[in-house]
Each structure stands twice: as structure tokens, then as C-alpha cells.
Amino acid sequence: MNRPLEGVRVIEVGHMLMGPYCGLLLADLGAEVIKIEPPGGDIARSISPHWIGPHNAYFASLNRNKKSVVLDLAAARGGEALGELVRDARALVTNLRPSAIRKLGLTYERLRRFNPKLVCVALTGYGLDSPHAENPAYDYVIQALTGIMALTGDPGSPPTKTGYSAVDNSAGIMGAVGLLAKLVQGEGGQVDIAMYDVMLSQLNYLAGAWLNAGEAAARQPLSAHPYIVPAQIFRARDGWLALFITHDDFWRVFAQEAGCPEWISDERFATMAARCKNRAKVVEAVSAILSGDTAARWVARLAPLGVVVSGVETLEQALDSAQARARGMVAEIATPSGPIRVVGNPIKCAGVEERFEPPPALGADQGRLAKAAA
Numbered sequence: 001m002n003r004p005l006e007g008v009r010v011i012e013v014g015h016m017l018m019g020p021y022c023g024l025l026l027a028d029l030g031a032e033v034i035k036i037e038p039p040g041g042d043i044a045r046s047i048s049p050h051w052i053g054p055h056n057a058y059f060a061s062l063n064r065n066k067k068s069v070v071l072d073l074a075a076a077r078g079g080e081a082l083g084e085l086v087r088d089a090r091a092l093v094t095n096l097r098p099s100a101i102r103k104l105g106l107t108y109e110r111l112r113r114f115n116p117k118l119v120c121v122a123l124t125g126y127g128l129d130s131p132h133a134e135n136p137a138y139d140y141v142i143q144a145l146t147g148i149m150a151l152t153g154d155p156g157s158p159p160t161k162t163g164y165s166a167v168d169n170s171a172g173i174m175g176a177v178g179l180l181a182k183l184v185q186g187e188g189g190q191v192d193i194a195m196y197d198v199m200l201s202q203l204n205y206l207a208g209a210w211l212n213a214g215e216a217a218a219r220q221p222l223s224a225h226p227y228i229v230p231a232q233i234f235r236a237r238d239g240w241l242a243l244f245i246t247h248d249d250f251w252r253v254f255a256q257e258a259g260c261p262e263w264i265s266d267e268r269f270a271t272m273a274a275r276c277k278n279r280a281k282v283v284e285a286v287s288a289i290l291s292g293d294t295a296a297r298w299v300a301r302l303a304p305l306g307v308v309v310s311g312v313e314t315l316e317q318a319l320d321s322a323q324a325r326a327r328g329m330v331a332e333i334a335t336p337s338g339p340i341r342v343v344g345n346p347i348k349c350a351g352v353e354e355r356f357e358p359p360p361a362l363g364a365d366q367g368r369l370a371k372a373a374a
Helices: 018-028 057-063 076-087 098-103 139-145 166-185 195-202 204-213 248-257 272-277 279-290 295-305 315-319 322-326
Strands: 009-013 032-037 066-070 091-094 119-124 189-194 231-235 240-244 308-311 330-333 340-343
Touching (some): 018 032, 018 057, 018 119, 018 166, 032 076, 091 166, 119 166, 139 166, 139 195, 166 195, 189 195, 195 204, 231 279, 248 295, 272 279, 295 308, 315 322
Parallel strands (some): 009 091, 032 066, 091 119
Antiparallel strands (some): 231 240
């Protein structure tokens, strides 16, 4: 079967992570993604110290399956070439600042004359129009401004960012969702995605607690859930264990296997509400039991019973896991310089074979796709 987006042309005027990740998801699903780069290329082409021949590992992780055209969009001829490209495109994705987006004519208002059915997706920090629209926006800053840093880490520790670029990646996904929604609608138009909005939306139930009950979001020790107890990491004999007991049936199963059947009838422990009210006592009791065996043995004992439990693994362990292999989440792209190993696409469509092509050399598709710029 053809990939779902075969025949859909998407123009990407993106750099670094957010815009390119949006384009990557679309390209993996079969879209013809034409990456427009300035004469010096996307800065991501040289950001990593790791290379596979001419391919930078950072750039390769975000730009496989794409084509590359070099255009100086600030020059008249570059703008003309862009206009020709969007005539046959279904969408344009960009993650420049709002002022640059407008200056370079990357809005639906400016491009509709070439193609009224074009969908223009603007991925920005604070939206195309807002009091902070022109403020610099990076993943770190958005995490700081939306409460994510204040919520992350143990109480008493400094504000902490997530261990990866959660904002850029999340906004890139939202951009793809917005783009596809407009394609399904069958109409052109502007899609306005703000990193700030995306992260507030992902704080959904925590925001709801404050907005409706005045309950302030707070850090919990050891990555604990604010309402579900026990649901956090615990020290096992040899490392860390993640335990997440979502309802009372699993609590009873856990108590029996842990050798503490008295917890089932103890009024402090018996129900979810009671465990939340007596969090400190529950965590103390569970910690004492779990520290007596290894993480692997607890997983072997509890997982077959349906209890949600796992060891805390590194990225390297996850990439080498049987689960990652079974899901095809580590792929190899053949190149003359040797294979580029990449994380696969998480969207699996039945009957559709994944295809991963190398990231494009700078301007590799210039002659065929952008003759007007010559």
C-alpha cells in the first residue's frame, strides 16, 4: 500500500527541531517534504559533533525522507521560486519568528494568490499575534514560563527542565495535527501553533485543579503522582523501580504478593482516597518492602499479576530493548559512508511499509524543483 500522504507536497521553511520534526512526521508518512534552506543551510547541519560521512547525526535524526532546495527568501527571485513551489503544494510549515514569517511572505494571506487551498502552519513561541509574539522563544524558556520547570524535580531542588526537548517536539506534533485537520477539511488557511499554548494544554488536569478548585500544582517527592498513591519511583535493592497502582484491585494484588495482606483491611491503606490522605505512611511502608529485593525480581513477581511496574532504564537500554526491536523503533538508513541509525516513526499504519531515505545534501534538489531561483 502507498503511505497515507503519498502525493501530498509540503514546503518546510524550518530550522533546528520544531519545524523539522513536524516535517519529519509528514515525510515518514509519505509526503513530499521540500526543505527550503538559506544559502548557508539549516544550522542543524553542523550542530552535533557526530558524523556519518557527510551527514551530521543531529540533522539526520530530523530530516530523513526530505528534499532540499536553497533559496534566499529575502530576495525577489527567492520569493518567486517559493511561489512556484507552493502552486503544487498542499501545505507550508515554518518555525521562524512572526516578524520573519511576515517579512518573508510565509503566511496564508500572502501565499493564497498562488494556491488558495494551501495550508500554512506557523510554529512560533507565543503565536503570530500576542503581547509576547516577538520575544525569543526556546524550549528552555517555554518550560520556565509555563510552570513545567517549577513542577519538575523533587521538592526543595532547583527548577528542573525535562531531560529532552519536550516543547519543541510537542509543538511539532501539534503542527502536524493542525495541518492534517485542514487537509481533511479540504480548505486552505492559516494554522497558528504557539509553543506556550501547547505546553499549557498538556498541563490539563493540573491546570483544571487550579482553575476549578484553587489547588496549586506542587512537586511530589520521587516523581509521585499528585492523586494516585503509590505511583512513583522507589528504591529497590539494586536500583530504581517505577510502581503505579491505579486502583484498589491492584492494591490488593500487590499487598498479597508483597507479603502484607494486612494492608488490604488497614483503613489507612485500603482505598485510593485513604492512601492519598495517608501518603507518607503508605510510601514509607511500601518503600521498606521494595528495598528488600531487586528491581528485576519485583518486575518478575508483579508484572504477571497485572500490576504496573518496571525498572527505570536508560535511553541506551530502551533503544536496545526487545520492545524497540519488535516495533521497528530503531532503523538503519543505508548511505555510501555507512548506515545512519535513527529512531523510527511512531505512527504505524497497517499494510504500509516504512521507507527511510537519507537526509538530503544541501540544495540536492535545486535543479528539478527551484529553476526560478537560478
